[in-house]
Amino acid sequence: MTGNVVEVKGLTKAYGKVKAVDEVSFTVEANKIYGLLGRNGAGKTTIMHIISAQQFATSGELKVFGEEPFENSRVLNQICFIKESQKYPDSFRIIDVLEVAKSLYEGWDDDFAHALVEDFRLPIKRKLKKLSRGMLSSVGIVVGLASRAPLTIFDEPYLGLDAVARALFYDRLLEDYAEHPRTVILSTHLIDEVSRLLEHVLVIDNGKLLLNEDADALRGRACTVSGLKSAVDAFVRGKEVLERSAIGSAATATLLGDLSTEDRSYAQELGLEFAPVSIQQLIVHLTRSQAAGKGSDFE
Numbered sequence: 001m002t003g004n005v006v007e008v009k010g011l012t013k014a015y016g017k018v019k020a021v022d023e024v025s026f027t028v029e030a031n032k033i034y035g036l037l038g039r040n041g042a043g044k045t046t047i048m049h050i051i052s053a054q055q056f057a058t059s060g061e062l063k064v065f066g067e068e069p070f071e072n073s074r075v076l077n078q079i080c081f082i083k084e085s086q087k088y089p090d091s092f093r094i095i096d097v098l099e100v101a102k103s104l105y106e107g108w109d110d111d112f113a114h115a116l117v118e119d120f121r122l123p124i125k126r127k128l129k130k131l132s133r134g135m136l137s138s139v140g141i142v143v144g145l146a147s148r149a150p151l152t153i154f155d156e157p158y159l160g161l162d163a164v165a166r167a168l169f170y171d172r173l174l175e176d177y178a179e180h181p182r183t184v185i186l187s188t189h190l191i192d193e194v195s196r197l198l199e200h201v202l203v204i205d206n207g208k209l210l211l212n213e214d215a216d217a218l219r220g221r222a223c224t225v226s227g228l229k230s231a232v233d234a235f236v237r238g239k240e241v242l243e244r245s246a247i248g249s250a251a252t253a254t255l256l257g258d259l260s261t262e263d264r265s266y267a268q269e270l271g272l273e274f275a276p277v278s279i280q281q282l283i284v285h286l287t288r289s290q291a292a293g294k295g296s297d298f299e
């Protein structure tokens, strides 16, 4: 598959007066890892539910693999959707979930699934209702990865997962994606943790699309400069400053935009130091400035 996997235009979902999704337009290209980021209640789950035909939009256009997804098995067979609180039949053991998944996903890799079960130390014959919260999340991750679905959507798949298991998820995703490219949409609040995985970032705020940008471009979009307050003030004059702070005679400023070679040598003359700004910091800054001071809880 090449080209666009998802195309949405003017997508809107209203619940009475609440617009959970408000005129959102974007495309998702094949074989990339997308981050769908946003605060609680921003509209991420609603968008992912609409893309995977679990909900209808109020208005707007939607194409997935070039077609409308509703009751369309050609499209739906290519999507694996992993959500935070997946429900399973009471009698199901982990091995039963794997058997069902095997029959659902054409690209399913059973050896990979069993290797992941070992990696995550999952008791394969234990009933799901007896698993811990984190183990249950790991089962979802195993299914999402081993499905190798052309469009794999992870909606906050981490509930209860410890840091080691989360790191394992990121590592296995990257390794497997390198060998078997597919399109992945990852929705999360843990932006710093996942930012190294992401190739493209979509930020949703209050139902609207705030940012739709290549992750590398985003990484290069800002830096912080720090040093003596007088030197920082002189350096940032005429530049776009996202944030400034000062303690005594020392100051730090976060600047938007690329710095020229002249800028860099001028900064050196002034004895200033540079540091990169993480995607998370940048999104917090941009969310704050674009949402007119509403603040952000990404931190």
Ligand SMILES: Nc1ncnc2c1ncn2[C@@H]1O[C@H](COP(=O)(O)OP(=O)(O)OP(=O)(O)O)[C@@H](O)[C@H]1O
Residues within 6 Å of the ligand: 015, 018, 019, 020, 038, 039, 040, 041, 042, 043, 044, 045, 046, 047
């Ligand atoms: N069935 C529903 N009825 C009414 N309002 C709803 C319904 N489902 C979602 N909403 C509202 O739509 C908005 C977006 O919700 P959504 O679940 O898509 O956000 P989210 O970005 O996934 O949030 P979180 O990160 O907290 O999971 C919220 O204001 C939510 O209250």
